[in-house]
Amino acid sequence: xxxxxxxxxxxxxxxxxxxxxxxxxVSPVVSTSLYFVVFGAAIGSRITEVEGVSYGTFIxxxxxxxxxxxxxxxxxxxGIYFPKFVGTxxxxxxxxLSYFEIVIGYVGAAATKSIILGLIxxxxxxxxxxLHINHPIWMLTFLVLTAVTFSLFxxxxxxxxxxxxxxxxxxxxxxxxxxxxxxxxxxxxxxPPAWHTIALLNPVVYLISGFRWSFSEIAxxxxxxxxxTTLGFLAICMAIVWWIFRTGYRLKH
Amino acid sequence: MSPIIxxxxxxxxxxxxxxxxxxxxxxxxxxxxxxxxxxxxxxxxTLISIICGxxxxxxxxxxxxxxxxxxxxxxxxxLIGLVPQxxxxxxxxxxxxxxxxxxxxxxKPKNPAHIEKVLKDLSLWEKKDSKIITLSGGxxxxxxxxxxxxxxPQILFLDEPTAGVDVELRKGMWExxxxxxxxxxxxxxxxxxxxxxxxxxxxxxxxxxxxxILVEDKAKLMSKLGRKQLKLHLAHQIDAIPPALAPYHLMxxxxxxxxxxxxxxxGERTGxxxxxxxxxxxxxxxxDLETSQxxxxxxxxxxxxxx
Numbered sequence: 264x265x266x267x268x269x270x271x272x273x274x275x276x277x278x279x280x281x282x283x284x285x286x287x288x289v290s291p292v293v294s295t296s297l298y299f300v301v302f303g304a305a306i307g308s309r310i311t312e313v314e315g316v317s318y319g320t321f322i323x324x325x326x327x328x329x330x331x332x333x334x335x336x337x338x339x340x341x342g343i344y345f346p347k348f349v350g351t352x353x354x355x356x357x358x359x360l361s362y363f364e365i366v367i368g369y370v371g372a373a374a375t376k377s378i379i380l381g382l383i384x385x386x387x388x389x390x391x392x393x394l395h396i397n398h399p400i401w402m403l404t405f406l407v408l409t410a411v412t413f414s415l416f417x418x419x420x421x422x423x424x425x426x427x428x429x430x431x432x433x434x435x436x437x438x439x440x441x442x443x444x445x446x447x448x449x450x451x452x453x454x455p456p457a458w459h460t461i462a463l464l465n466p467v468v469y470l471i472s473g474f475r476w477s478f479s480e481i482a483x484x485x486x487x488x489x490x491x492t493t494l495g496f497l498a499i500c501m502a503i504v505w506w507i508f509r510t511g512y513r514l515k516h
Numbered sequence: 517m518s519p520i521i522x523x524x525x526x527x528x529x530x531x532x533x534x535x536x537x538x539x540x541x542x543x544x545x546x547x548x549x550x551x552x553x554x555x556x557x558x559x560x561x562t563l564i565s566i567i568c569g570x571x572x573x574x575x576x577x578x579x580x581x582x583x584x585x586x587x588x589x590x591x592x593x594x595l596i597g598l599v600p601q602x603x604x605x606x607x608x609x610x611x612x613x614x615x616x617x618x619x620x621x622x623x624k625p626k627n628p629a630h631i632e633k634v635l636k637d638l639s640l641w642e643k644k645d646s647k648i649i650t651l652s653g654g655x656x657x658x659x660x661x662x663x664x665x666x667x668x669p670q671i672l673f674l675d676e677p678t679a680g681v682d683v684e685l686r687k688g689m690w691e692x693x694x695x696x697x698x699x700x701x702x703x704x705x706x707x708x709x710x711x712x713x714x715x716x717x718x719x720x721x722x723x724x725x726x727x728x729i730l731v732e733d734k735a736k737l738m739s740k741l742g743r744k745q746l747k748l749h750l751a752h753q754i755d756a757i758p759p760a761l762a763p764y765h766l767m768x769x770x771x772x773x774x775x776x777x778x779x780x781x782x783g784e785r786t787g788x789x790x791x792x793x794x795x796x797x798x799x800x801x802x803x804d805l806e807t808s809q810x811x812x813x814x815x816x817x818x819x820x821x822x823x
Contacts, residue, residue: 265590271620282608350604354663357568358621359593516530516571 268360272368273375276342280376287338288380291330295384298326299391302448313450314481319392324475325447326388328409331381332442332467335410336434339373339417344424347514356515362508366418373414374407381406395479401486402477408493409470415500422513441467446475451483466492518582519543520671520702521567526576528562528726536562538726540576544671544704549697551717551734552706553816559726560706561601564673568598580671594622597669601676601706603656607649611640614648615662622667634665637692654681661692672696674705678712690716710813714738724820737815746777746788748795749804758798764791775802 280287303319310318346352355365388394396402424430445467454462462468463484473489476482482489507514521544528537537559544550554560565571567578569589578585583592606614615631635641638658643651648659657680664672674693678686686709693716697703707713713720714734721731730737753772764787767776775795779786795802 265623267623267625268621271617275617278613349606350600350602351606353570353598353600353604354618354621356570357593357596357598359590359623360621361590511572516565 265360265364268358269364269368272365273372276369276372277375279342287376288383291334291380292383292387295326295330296387298322299388303391316479316481317392320394320479321481322448323385323388323392323394324478325471327381327384328471328474329442329447330384331377331406331410332413332438333434334380335373335377335413336417336420336438338376339370339414340421340424340430342369342373343418343421344430352514366415366504370411370414370418373417374410377410377414378406381410396477397480398477402474405470405474405477405493408497409474412493412497412500415497415504419500419503419507422507425513441465446471446483450481466496469493517546520546520581522579523567524577526563526566526578527574528566528571529574536726540728542721542728542731544702545719547697547700547702548718549693549703549705549716551713551720552704552723553710553713553720554706554723555820558723560723561675563723564598564675564704564706568596568673569593594667595670597664597667597672599660599664599672599674599677601679603653603660605648605656605659608647610645610647611635611651611659611662612644614659615666618663619666624667630668631666634662637695638662639688654685657681658689661689669701671702671704674703676706678707678709710816722816722819729819744779745808746779747806747808748775748777748802749773750775751801751803754800758800760798761794
């Protein structure tokens with residue numbers, strides 16, 4: 264293993280985060296705070312409790328997930344897309360590096376960023392609503408698994424994208440709607456039966472449900488199913504990344 | 517001594533069906549400066565990209581110091597420093613950070629003294645804390661060379677190293693390249709400046725339309741293909757070359773005021789003495805004469821045209 268190279272890529276990517284602190288950390292925190300003000304305080308005060316917890320507290324796990332999902336994808340896709348775009352990828356490809364090491368460097372850094380961000384948002388949420396985490400270990404497990412999985416997913420998008428438009432397309436058109444419809448702001452059990460069935464096809468439901476369970480033991484689906492779905496998606500992403508590097512797809516002519 | 521790079525039967529066909537390289541066989545000797553010449557689109561960059569691991573070969577194989585570039589990519593790539601043609605840089609990084617990053621990528625432990633030496637050799641030391649975006653084109657080019665040298669490679673690929681670099685800097689870079697060669701580094705450069713190959717290279721390869729059409733020692737190539745030309749500025753205009761001078765295959769130009777004689781330095785006799793004698797016999801007087809030797813550029817142009 265070329266540990267020095269992994270370290271170099273990881274630190275390079277983390278340095279980019281600190282350089283773009285406003286964009287990477289501050290802006291998601293501000294937008295999440297806005298959700299708390301609008302949904303938690305303004306609208307939430309008119310909604311009674313959801314399954315025994317106040318609405319403000321109920322939406323916290325969903326909001327954290329919303330940020331972690333989108334930021335993991337954005338960070339990781341941009342991290343690998345940018346060297347492709349400016350051409351500095353030549354150096355990564357010509358270095359004595361295995362694909363595995365490249366992925367650990369980029370995906371590791373992207374996941375680290377979104378985990379830090381998730382924790383900051385959680386702390387911010389604590390300023391607005393009372394927080395109680397029943398299963399902190401599981402909470403962290405879901406957080407890390409989700410960050411890694413979606414950073415891998417972002418890495419795939421970054422390799423596939425051949426323009427800034429495509430880079431934005433998947434997060435905007437697929438991930439954000441799925442997250443909003445995935446129970447960030449409501450329990451899917453509140454939906455009419457037909458929609459409830461459709462909602463269960465949305466993989467994000469399982470992520471948010473598991474994550475919410477670790478907070479308040481409220482879940483739309485069983486925790487095992489949540490964990491299984493997350494791991495399944497992780498396995499799919501790993502398989503795609505493996506295929507990308509094996510074939511050199513969009514990286515090597 | 518075994519060659520440091522050995523390319524055998526290498527072909528590259530792009531997805532579009534374009535055949536960029538056709539059955540290339542090429543050995544690079546240890547410690548030499550090898551210049552790869554060829555017109556745009558000849559396959560120079562494709563060849564370098566395959567050796568360095570940026571593009572996949574379609575057929576054939578390459579070994580670097582005995583290591584296959586696919587099966588043993590780690591030891592093979594560790595030996596190579598690459599300076600690509602385009603100025604690909606991380607605009608917002610400092611010079612020091614980007615050069616140190618390259619060393620890390622190649623798995624070498626930190627060595628600030630080496631980085632300092634490289635930056636000083638390339639006259640970049642004063643700029644070590646500057647962001648790359650603030651540097652001039654010539655400086656960016658040198659940053660890329662510094663990145664390639666950061667991990668102490670045994671082989672250095674320079675793809676059009678002095679494109680867009682002013683004359684003074686270019687001379688400075690040649691100096692750096694020579695110093696590296698003296699330290700035992702093998703250097704492969706592609707260039708459009710034939711002057712550069714002429715000045716620097718030990719051996720020259722010419723590539724055209726994906727095929728290596730010639731590999732030769734520079735000196736041999738120059739003398740083998742080198743033609744000399746004698747120009748005579750005539751004192752009086754003439755309308756035609758007298759039949760007595762036909763064996764010399766002279767050319768009349770400048771409206772009949774100049775005679776051109778092509779000859780080779782390879783033979784023992786150049787024929788100049790007898791030509792001058794025959795001119796006098798024919799009553800043709802000249803006011804001045806000059807000789808010129810064909811440059812590598814002329815050789816190159818005529819080679820590429822033949823194919």
